Amino acid sequence: xxxxxxxxxxxxxxxxxxxxxxxxxxxxxxxxxxxxxxxxxxxxxxxxxxxxxxxxxxxxxxxxxxxxxxxxxxxxxxxxxxxxxxxxxxxxxxxxxxxxxxxxxxxxxxxxxxxxxxxxxxxxxxxxxxxxxxxxxxxxxxxxxxxxxxxxxxxxxxxxxxxxxxxxxxxxxxxxxxxxxxxxxxxxxxxxxxxxxxxxxxxxxxxxxxxxxxxxxxxxxxxxxxxxxxxxxxxxxxxxxxxxxxxxxxxxxxxxxxxxxxxxxxxxxxxxxxxxxxxxxxxxxxxxxxx
Amino acid sequence: xxxxxxxxxxxxxxxxxxxxxxxxxxxxxxxxxxxxxxxxxxxxxxxxxxxxxxxxxxxxxxxxxxxxxxxxxxxxxxxxxxxxxxxxxxxxxxxxxxxxxxxxxxxxxxxxxxxxxxxxxxxxxxxxxxxxxxxxxxxxxxxxxxxxxxxxxxxxxxxxxxxxxxxxxxxxxxxxxxxxxxxxxxxxxxxxxxxxxxxxxxxxxxxxxxxxxxxxxxxxxxxxxxxxxxxxxxxxxxxxxxxxxxxxxxxxxxxxxxxxxxxxxxxxxxxxxxxxxxxxxxxxxxxxxxxxxxxxxxxxxxxxxxxxxxxxxxxxxxxxxxxxxxxxxxxxxxxxxxxxxxxxxxxxxxxxxxxxxxxxxxxxxxxxxxxxxxxxxxxxxxxxxxxxxxxxxxxxxxxxxxxxxxxxxxxxxxxxxxxxxxxxxxxxxxxxxxxxxxxxxxxxxxxxxxxxxxxxxxxxxxxxxxxxxxxxxxxxxxxxxxxxxxxxxxxxxxxxxxxxxxxxxxxxxxxxxxxxxxxxxxxxxxxxxxxxxxxxxxxxxxxxxxxxxxxxxxxxxxxxxxxxxxxxxxxxxxxxxxxxxxxxxxxxxxxxxxxxxxxxxxxxxxxxxxxxxxxxxxxxxxxxxxxxxxxxxxxxxxxxxxxxx
Numbered sequence: 001x002x003x004x005x006x007x008x009x010x011x012x013x014x015x016x017x018x019x020x021x022x023x024x025x026x027x028x029x030x031x032x033x034x035x036x037x038x039x040x041x042x043x044x045x046x047x048x049x050x051x052x053x054x055x056x057x058x059x060x061x062x063x064x065x066x067x068x069x070x071x072x073x074x075x076x077x078x079x080x081x082x083x084x085x086x087x088x089x090x091x092x093x094x095x096x097x098x099x100x101x102x103x104x105x106x107x108x109x110x111x112x113x114x115x116x117x118x119x120x121x122x123x124x125x126x127x128x129x130x131x132x133x134x135x136x137x138x139x140x141x142x143x144x145x146x147x148x149x150x151x152x153x154x155x156x157x158x159x160x161x162x163x164x165x166x167x168x169x170x171x172x173x174x175x176x177x178x179x180x181x182x183x184x185x186x187x188x189x190x191x192x193x194x195x196x197x198x199x200x201x202x203x204x205x206x207x208x209x210x211x212x213x214x215x216x217x218x219x220x221x222x223x224x225x226x227x228x229x230x231x232x233x234x235x236x237x238x239x240x241x242x243x244x245x246x247x248x249x250x251x252x253x254x255x256x257x258x259x260x261x262x263x264x265x266x267x268x269x270x271x272x273x274x275x276x277x278x279x280x281x282x283x284x285x286x287x288x289x290x291x
Numbered sequence: 292x293x294x295x296x297x298x299x300x301x302x303x304x305x306x307x308x309x310x311x312x313x314x315x316x317x318x319x320x321x322x323x324x325x326x327x328x329x330x331x332x333x334x335x336x337x338x339x340x341x342x343x344x345x346x347x348x349x350x351x352x353x354x355x356x357x358x359x360x361x362x363x364x365x366x367x368x369x370x371x372x373x374x375x376x377x378x379x380x381x382x383x384x385x386x387x388x389x390x391x392x393x394x395x396x397x398x399x400x401x402x403x404x405x406x407x408x409x410x411x412x413x414x415x416x417x418x419x420x421x422x423x424x425x426x427x428x429x430x431x432x433x434x435x436x437x438x439x440x441x442x443x444x445x446x447x448x449x450x451x452x453x454x455x456x457x458x459x460x461x462x463x464x465x466x467x468x469x470x471x472x473x474x475x476x477x478x479x480x481x482x483x484x485x486x487x488x489x490x491x492x493x494x495x496x497x498x499x500x501x502x503x504x505x506x507x508x509x510x511x512x513x514x515x516x517x518x519x520x521x522x523x524x525x526x527x528x529x530x531x532x533x534x535x536x537x538x539x540x541x542x543x544x545x546x547x548x549x550x551x552x553x554x555x556x557x558x559x560x561x562x563x564x565x566x567x568x569x570x571x572x573x574x575x576x577x578x579x580x581x582x583x584x585x586x587x588x589x590x591x592x593x594x595x596x597x598x599x600x601x602x603x604x605x606x607x608x609x610x611x612x613x614x615x616x617x618x619x620x621x622x623x624x625x626x627x628x629x630x631x632x633x634x635x636x637x638x639x640x641x642x643x644x645x646x647x648x649x650x651x652x653x654x655x656x657x658x659x660x661x662x663x664x665x666x667x668x669x670x671x672x673x674x675x676x677x678x679x680x681x682x683x684x685x686x687x688x689x690x691x692x693x694x695x696x697x698x699x700x701x702x703x704x705x706x707x708x709x710x711x712x713x714x715x716x717x718x719x720x721x722x723x724x725x726x727x728x729x730x731x732x733x734x735x736x737x738x739x740x741x742x743x744x745x746x747x748x749x750x751x752x753x754x755x756x757x758x759x760x761x762x763x764x765x766x767x768x769x770x771x772x773x774x775x776x777x778x779x780x781x782x783x784x785x786x787x788x789x790x791x792x793x794x795x796x797x798x799x800x801x802x803x804x805x806x807x808x809x810x811x812x813x814x815x816x817x818x819x820x821x822x823x824x825x826x827x828x829x830x831x832x833x834x835x836x837x838x839x840x841x842x843x844x845x846x847x848x849x850x851x852x853x854x855x856x857x858x859x860x861x862x863x864x865x866x867x868x869x870x871x872x873x874x875x876x877x878x879x880x881x882x883x884x885x886x887x888x889x890x891x892x893x894x895x896x897x898x899x900x901x902x903x904x905x906x907x908x909x910x911x912x913x914x915x916x917x918x919x920x921x922x923x924x925x926x927x928x929x930x931x932x933x934x935x936x
Contacts, residue, residue: 121768153586154626157608162550162589185608192610196767198592199550211551215512216707216743217669219757225894253594253761254512255551260327260364261669268553270330 009034011096013084016044020066027075035070036098037080043067134178142167143175147182157183157193161200169205169248176202198252206241206248208286210234211265215254223262227251229279230264246290247283295570298578299456302447309448318353318395319373321436325360325522326515326554328367332384333357336368339387344395353395356445359523359558361436363423365675366406371418371436378418379404409673409695423674426693428655430663431639432679434524440558443565446526452571454645458534459579462645467538468494471641474649475661480506480597480634481709481738482814483660483727489631492621493539496629503536503544504625504632506602507559510549510594511710512761514741516665517635519677521548521555524639525562529585531638533576534645536583539631544585547602551592560587594711594765598813599624599632601767612769613813634739636665656682660726664737666708668694670744671701680725687721690744701746704845705829709738711758711765712818714825715751734825736818750847751830752837756784758822762815773816776807780823788848792838801827842913849893852912855919856897858883860907863928867897867908882925 010026012019015037023033035042046052049059070076082100089095136143146163150156157179164175171194180187194200212218212227227238230249234242241248255263260272264282271282296302322328322337340355361369366380372394379390382404393399405414406421415421429435438445446452458467472487493501505528509517520528532544546563548556563585566572574582588606595601598613603625605611624630640662644652653661660682666689669675673695680689686706690696697703703718714735716723723729727737745754763777780803783796804820804827811817827834836842843851856867856876863881875891878884886897901908911919926934 121771121774155588155606155608158588158591158605162591165591189610193608196593196610197590200591216741216754216757217513217675220670220745220749222895252551253510253592253765254514260330263330265551270326272327272330 011036011094014038014044015042015070015078015080017046017063017066019044020063020070023076024066024069024073027073031075033073033076035076035078036082036084037078038083040081040103042070042078042080134174134181136174136178140168140172140175140178143178147179151183157185157190161194165200169207169209170201170203173202198250201248204241204245206244206246207290208246208267209248209250211250211252211255213253213255213261213263213265214251215261217261218254218263221261223251225276226262226264226274226279229276230283233280233283246286294568296577297570299460302452302456302577305444306447306450306453309444313354313448317374320353320355320390321358321361321371321373322355323359323361323367323369323371323436324357325364325367325519326552327360327364328369329554331368333368335384336370336382336387339384340370340391343388343391347391347396349391349395356439357441358436358438359434359440360519360677361523362427362432362519362677362679363421363674364677365673375416376418377416378406378421380406422695423676423678423693426684426688427679428663428681429679430643430655431520431527431636431665432523432677433643434527435519436523438524440523440525441561443526443562443569446524450646451526451642452530454642455530455533455571455577457645458537459577459581464494464538464540467534467645470649471538471644474644474652475656475659476637476640476644476652477660477727478634479636479640479664479740481712481736483737486633486637489621489633490535490539492619493629493631496622498623498627498629499540500543500628501539501541502625502628502630503532503539503541504599504602504606504630505532505544505546505635505638506597506599506632507546507548507552507555507635508590508597508602509635509739510597510765511712511739511741513669513707513743514667514710514739516667516677516740518549518552518555519665520635520639521552521559525555525559526566527639527642528559528635529562529566529572531633531641532585533571533583534641535631535633535638537581539629541631542582542584544583545606545625546585546587547590547596547606548587549592550589556587556589563587593767594761595767595813595815598815600813602632603630612767613815615812636740657724657726659728664725664740666740666742668742668744670707670742671697671746671749672744673698682726683724685721686716686723686725689725689742690721694744697744697746699746701748703744704747704749705745705751707735707743707745707754707822708741709736709818709821710741711761712736712814712821713738713741714821715745715754715829716825717829734821734828736821748845748847750788750843750845751826751833752784752788752843753845753847755822755826756781756788759784759819762819766815766819770811770813770816772807772810773812773819776803776816777819779803780807780820784823787834787837788843789850790837790841790848792834794838796838797827797831797834836913840913844912846910846912852893852910853888853916854886854891854893854895854897855909855911856884856886857907857909858920858922858926858931860905861928862905862907863925864902864905866900866902870896870900872896878925881928883922883928883931885922885925 009032011034012023013036015035023035027033046059046063052059082098085099086097146160150159176190180190214223234247236242236249238249238251255265262274264271264274324333337357344350344353368382369380371378400416402414405416407414418424434449468487468490476486477483507517536544572584590596593611596605596611599620600614601611620630620632656662663679663681665679667677678693705715705717707715716733716735730737759781763781766773766777768774786792800823804824807820808817833844836844846852861883865880868876868878868884873890873892875887876884898908
């Protein structure tokens with residue numbers, strides 16, 4: 001009997017389909033299993049797939065029973081949202097230090113009902129990891145100069161973002177990461193500011209932004225139809241950019257040219273009393289400028 | 292060349308010299324280059340003027356000056372020829388050569404460019420006699436159309452910086468504050484807080500340094516006075532800022548300006564660097580011990596940044612959400628230091644008050660609201676533009692005397708003041724005297740001074756929906772009642788305009804509106820239900836018509852109207868048929884056209900192109916839709932007429 005006694009435990013890194021199957025096999029043969037997973041929940045990549053090669057089996061149908069079994073198995077302990085910091089070995093005995101990230105929720109009480117997820121006002125804020133040691137060069141080398149120019153003034157973020165916006169028309173992800181790193185600001189703050197203002201965008205914008213005024217005075221003079229016409233001629237919807245990165249179409253709050261309603265601003269130029277028939281000419285003007 | 296003015300005497304000498312040299316050249320052509328006129332081709336016009344004058348060798352006698360916004364934007368591009376003050380509007384660039392040839396050389400007055408009174412077709416040559424200008428009291432805009440905003444010397448020649456002279460020479464900061472308090476000046480940004488008191492609170496704070504911010508984040512749709520001041524007379528704002536900084540004891544100031552105003556941004560930049568060059572900004576201004584400098588910070592298109600605590604957050608580079616007050620910025624503002632935030636218009640009032648004295652100033656206006664206010668008069672009105680009028684003027688004077696009435700002799704339905712935070716004043720309150728208290732009392736507010744005139748073709752439910760859409764988009768999301776409440780208001784209003792309203796909706800709007808007012812933290816949330824509440828108060832029957840009769844009395848809400856061609860009026864000209872973007876109109880030449888309602892997108896093109904003499908296309912709503920005669924297929928016009936006989 002002594003010989004058959006199972007001793008020790010196993011630790012599985014990663015709670016994907018392979019990890020789950022391994023955990024179940026081990027646990028069923030009587031070994032205590034710890035499963036460490038980086039993401040908040042187990043399941044891995046397979047949960048994102050529709051069909052699997054080569055049998056065309058439904059991915060979810062394959063993994064769902066395993067998910068449930070892992071969750072229920074008395075010998076499997078899932079440690080999710082955690083990372084392995086260190087592994088030490090001493091004659092076949094392993095000592096592993098696992099860093100568990102905080103969830104800010106009492107895990108023993110939470111029933112996973114999902115109500116908080118649906119009601120969280122900032123749920124669309126992208127959660128991204130901070131990064132260190134980014135170097136920008138090539139295309140975005142100017143960003144460095146811009147940061148140096150304003151670094152010393154008090155409250156430098158807005159002037160820096162404005163100037164970057166003037167040069168690149170939008171904020172590429174690495175540029176924002178770089179700005180956060182250089183100024184020592186949390187990336188989430190920089191990201192929120194970059195997405196708060198109408199003049200900024202984290203999606204690529206064209207060289208010329210066509211701002212169709214939707215202020216009260218313009219609205220009553222049918223600026224909506226002007227917007228539709230631009231949309232039709234440029235084959236893009238509002239908030240989109242043409243493929244050649246020349247135009248971005250937007251509606252804007254009020255250009256303060258109410259005497260000229262309906263008004264359109266392209267770059268720094270304002271067009272007043274715009275008629276539907278003028279729009280093609282206006283677009284052509286900018287296209288010619290860039291040829 | 293070193294242009295620095297070392298002391299007050301230098302400035303006085305400079306002014307004298309400038310005045311003399313400007314008297315030498317008698318004739319001045321003032322070309323308006325405000326944003327409005329620039330969009331109409333004012334720079335091209337200016338160029339031709341300069342070329343023509345050069346060509347004709349008149350440069351010794353005639354000076355062409357590009358001025359800031361003249362205010363009469365509805366007539367732009369425009370010029371005023373001095374010394375007589377002849378007003379020419381609606382100019383095309385090529386008209387410059389005609390004016391040079393016929394007016395300057397041959398000495399004729401050109402009737403075709405003059406202002407024409409609509410009813411009598413009488414022309415008025417002098418700017419000062421045009422009703423639009425006649426009833427105005429330009430204090431803040433005293434230099435509009437008179438000086439080149441990009442040239443500090445023009446401003447100095449017009450008594451510019453003389454108020455600063457007076458302050459530095461003979462007044463202590465406390466005296467300046469007293470003078471401003473005595474004048475009764477109140478914040479022109481909308482809330483109307485007494486300016487003198489704000490300065491005093493900041494002055495008495497022990498903490499240093501202190502900051503001054505000029506708020507030019509003018510976000511209200513339909514208001515553009517701040518932009519206009521910046522474009523036409525940026526130095527008056529700078530002078531006001533220097534005096535304010537002297538009074539509160541600040542050595543650094545900021546101008547927070549919208550990035551959507553490129554021309555204003557350019558001009559304030561030029562003005563600040565010129566003021567530095569002349570020693571009016573920087574260390575030891577005009578040889579006094581007082582030092583002050585200004586930095587420009589650009590907004591980036593967020594309406595909420597006009598709120599002072601949000602604005603401070605934005606300058607600091609934080610997320611521009613409002614903060615709880617108190618502490619007020621005057622106690623604890625930018626980087627935790629006492630900060631005065633004044634609207635641009637308020638600051639531009641300061642030099643006037645100092646030069647002319649508080650007693651003189653406080654004679655203008657009503658008991659509690661002193662001085663003048665700039666309004667942007669827009670919407671369905673004949674003379675659109677920027678007007679400066681004394682407080683206490685009636686709506687009637689503004690709309691009918693200055694504004695020249697409503698186009699097409701339509702009936703005035705309402706006037707919307709105060710932008711998205713304001714409300715609609717019904718057309719029968721024409722005798723209302725405009726000041727802070729009266730506007731608040733009728734459920735609107737002064738706001739930054741937008742005045743949008745609405746005629747009988749405006750649907751009040753649609754207007755309320757428009758403003759709520761705006762504030763819903765611009766709500767920063769910090770307070771849930773504002774974020775979610777505006778969304779709920781919008782949902783209900785949208786339902787009503789679609790004809791799916793329920794009877795209990797009106798009570799719901801009222802209740803929710805009042806809750807948002809009570810529970811929001813900043814000015815945006817506290818005032819956002821105003822457009823709904825004021826239209827509910829004065830135009831309740833319109834809401835009821837939408838809900839009960841599925842009818843839009845103003846014929847605006849797309850889901851409640853149909854376009855219909857009156858068979859007895861249609862002449863079969865095919866105009867609408869050719870223009871219809873969806874091909875919903877059936878018919879041929881001399882056959883009565885029919886709109887296929889299933890295909891119609893209700894864009895209104897047919898309604899607009901139908902010749903006014905015919906006006907066969909009509910909008911129908913409510914019960915009217917059920918009572919029309921349906922033609923199966925186009926009938927010849929002749930045949931139909933005979934048939935109906």
